[in-house]
Structure formats: structure tokens, C-alpha cells
Amino acid sequence: MPSAQEFSVLSFGAKSCPKEVIQALEANPADANVILPFLKKSLEGGSSTMCSSDQVWLFCVSRNNGIVTVDMVLSCTENEMGKYPIFIVPTQPVSRWSPTSLSVRLKALAEALRDSVPQERVYSIFAPDIVVFLFSQLWSDLVGIGINEKPYYAARLLSCATVIPNPLPLPPSATCRLAVTADTTAIAKLCKGFSDESEPFVLGRNEAFKEASLLISKQQVWVYCVSEEITCIAAFTRNTLNMATITKVYTRPSCRGRGYARHLVREVTRHLLRSGRREVVLYVAHNNASAARVYESVGFVEPDPAVEVGHSVKWTEVGFDRNYVDLGHW
Secondary structure: OOOOOOEEEEEEOOOOOOHHHHHHHHOOOOHHHHOHHHHHHHHOOOOOOOOOOOOEEEEEEEEEOOEEEEEEEEEEEEEOOEEEEEEEEEOOOHHHOOHHHHHHHHHHHHHHHHOOOOHHHOOEEEEEHHHHHHHHHHHHHHHOOOEOOOOOEEEEEEEEOOOOOOOOOOOOOEEEEEOOHHHHHHHHHHHHHHHHOOOOOOOOHHHHHHHHHHHHHOOOEEEEEEOOEEEEEEEEEEEOOOEEEEEEEEEOHHHOOOOHHHHHHHHHHHHHHHOOOOEEEEEEEOOOHHHHHHHHHHOOEOOOOOOOOOOOOEEEEEEEOOOOOOOOOO
16 A cells, blocks of 8 residues: 555646546546546647636656556646546545545645635535535635535436346337437526536526537437427537447426436446447436436446446545635636
């Protein structure tokens, strides 16, 4: 087990990511879904927003007899909709560190983050439970901003590599399809509904319309229609050649309980796997048993830790006192 001293924290820019970092993230793509797709787009020369100087990347490495190992990666980034939370992805099994070794690594990351961004930029942290609770406390102690009593989000990370066949066909009046420009207004209403249930990350009408337009233009959202009326959406916004992440599933409240989301998630997942991805991942909140049943019926399960080395099932987003931070959106 490495000692507390055998590590360092380094930074890199959007165009200069060390290959060791990419390799470490690619070794556990399920956990890395919050960082790896964005990082690859930045390296490939994505939009000016993705490559702006506001993006901060930090990573912790251990050294042992000349061998360098990437321990974890932290990102502070933003997209067209706003600033993301701070994401932290362990790239080694957390069990390899003693509590002291983990604490000093996270403290060093917190200090490097403090030196890189204004403290009001850090409105929340999203990471595996064992990391997020320790890091958020270290950050709070460092900058003097309190932690919200209730986490913004607490969820399990699920993965699907094989879709379970649907025992029931689509109703004759129903269709699942990729969204088109003509769907923008209807999808914006559902994006707004989703955000209204995701306090404090609530969108105004114009912001919801912007989000719908972006999802459609990037071909990242499908719809479930009943007699041509859109009742449900499923979006996938963190994607690489080998993996995709379903990030938003929302059914109009008056249409829930009819199996629409189950049909749509199954079709979207099948489409993503047929397009060449090896797996599709998503998060499901601990308190959302109905959504968990939908995803599990499609084939989503907790990734096998024997395959995903160091995989973390439970993830939480911890927020800080909103009187002292600037909220973003994701």
C-alpha cells in the first residue's frame, strides 16, 4: 500500500493531456464517463467553449521504483449550457490506499483546485461516495464555505452491454425515433419539466429551448410519440466511440406508468450498442425505484468489478452554500 508521500498532483491543458491519463480513464470507462468524453472532444479540437482557458484538469500520480501510476483525475469544465460540477474519478481501486493516503491525495487536489479557480466556481462535487464526502469536507475547511446538509443527487451507476428483448411490442400508435428540428418546442417543454424536478438546477424557458436545440443539433435525443405527440425523451450526451451515457430520461407526468420510458430507453440503448459502443451507462437515484425497475428491465446492471477494475457503484453530488457559489448546470 503506497505511503502518504509517494504522490504528486499535476495539471494539464485541453491540448496537452498526458497519454497515461487517457489510458487510465479508458481502463475504467464506466466510471470515467463524466470526464473521458469531454476530455477527448477537447483534445480533438471541439468547440471553442470546450477548449477555453476556463477548463481545469488535475491528476494525482503515485511513483514506486520509477513506475508512475495515475491515481485519480479531477475536472473543472463547462459546456454551452454552463459550468459543470467538479468531477473526480479514481482510476485505481480506492482500497489500495489507507485512509491517510487517500486523505492527503484529496487534500493536495483540493489545494491545487483552490490555486486554479475562484472558490465560488466550485458549487458542487460529483464523485464516488468515499471520495466525495472526504473531498467536500476538505474543500469546505480549505475555503470556509459550508456544505449543504442534503446532497443534490445520490445514485447508482448502471451499465448495459446486452439489451433484454421487449416482451411487448410497441403499441400501433407509438413510435420511437431520433428527434428532429420540428420537435424543438415539445422537447424544450420536457427539458423544462426535467429541470423543474432537479432543483436547484432549474432552467428558464429560453434556457430549456437552448438545451433542446443543442440536443437535436447534435443528434443526442430520441423521442417516444403517441399518435405523433411527444410524451417522453431520452438524451445521451457523454459519448465516445466505445461507450455512451444516457443522461436524461423524462416522461410527461400525465403519461407516466404506461411503459413509455421503458420502450424508449430500450430502443435508444439498442441503437447506441448497434452503432459500435460496447456499453451504455446511466445513473439512477437511490430514491427512484420506478426508474431503477425500468432500467433493469432493459438490461442495465451494476458493472462487474472483476471487469471494471476499481469500479464505484455509488456516486453522490455534494453542494456548497449557495450564498457563496455560482450555480452551473449539467
